[in-house]
Amino acid sequence: MFSKACEYGIRAMIYISDQSTRGGRASVRDVARAIDSPEAFTAKILQSLSNSDIIESKKGPSGGYEVSEAQKGFISLLHIVEAIDGDKTYHGCGLGLAACDEDHPCPIHHKYKMIRDELKSMLATTTIDQLAKDLHVGSAFLKV
Amino acid sequence: MFSKACEYGIRAMIYISDQSTRGGRASVRDVARAIDSPEAFTAKILQSLSNSDIIESKKGPSGGYEVSEAQKGFISLLHIVEAIDGDKTYHGCGLGLAACDEDHPCPIHHKYKMIRDELKSMLATTTIDQLAKDLHVGSAFLKV
DNA sequence: ATAATACCGGACAATATTGTCCATAATAAT
């Protein structure tokens, strides 16, 4: 479904969001430990999220990543998935046809579209700070 | 969502099913033309579907692949997807956690599980011969 | 000023997926 990069990205965002709420920044090392991911790879992902202006980075001691109070609550899973995987997750034909729509559908078009649209809707309506809250109260986890 | 191999596999199965209904076998070349896929790669996929006993193969002139009358109507998308991609499409954690369940859920577990279950249910209840029928009457297409 | 910290970005490496090629075996038609 999501690429590995995207899985790490979402988990990282949830952790960073929670840390920001607690008033601190999260370094790559912190994040990698918190979500149990390869550190260097995680760094690349955070870099790209930073370039997409989804998180803010700060260099030097006590630096790291944070999600601004202003953005908090407006960042949905869709934003993150789009920034990392593009729109391929919920866009395009289920059977890989270059052109597939209502007028020229692949055999699974209608059934697949329903699922895909629900997925997109779920991604669009789920915000990171909602998920971070679950993490915070201990009803959800970012690693085993 | 599905791998390329799986996309080709599903499209191939629909074509072969339709051809079988018309009383003929489909060679790899026929299939590759009908679904607009790389021939050698398609051959590999049909080979594995044949090894999984989802289709039957026959060598020599007028040989090719067919889906038996007995199986017709019992082969679901789920069978094909499982044979090619395994269960990863609808099984496992959305965020890649090794362990993720009701007792130890990842932050998107519940929402993701709903989508995933709907997908699996759709795959399980959709049979190849239903889809082949749509192809047959011209209300669906296997290539652009 | 200096040293330590932490992100940045480019190059590189490992692995998985996608895709090709070819020699071989089976089978049908002549």
Next chain:
DNA sequence: ATTATTATGGACAATATTGTCCGGTATTAT
């Protein structure tokens, strides 16, 4: 019997994804 046709399976190649390493730069604390 011979030939043409078609699947089989192994080796190989191209590409995408995942992941690592390192020199460089900005920033903070001392």
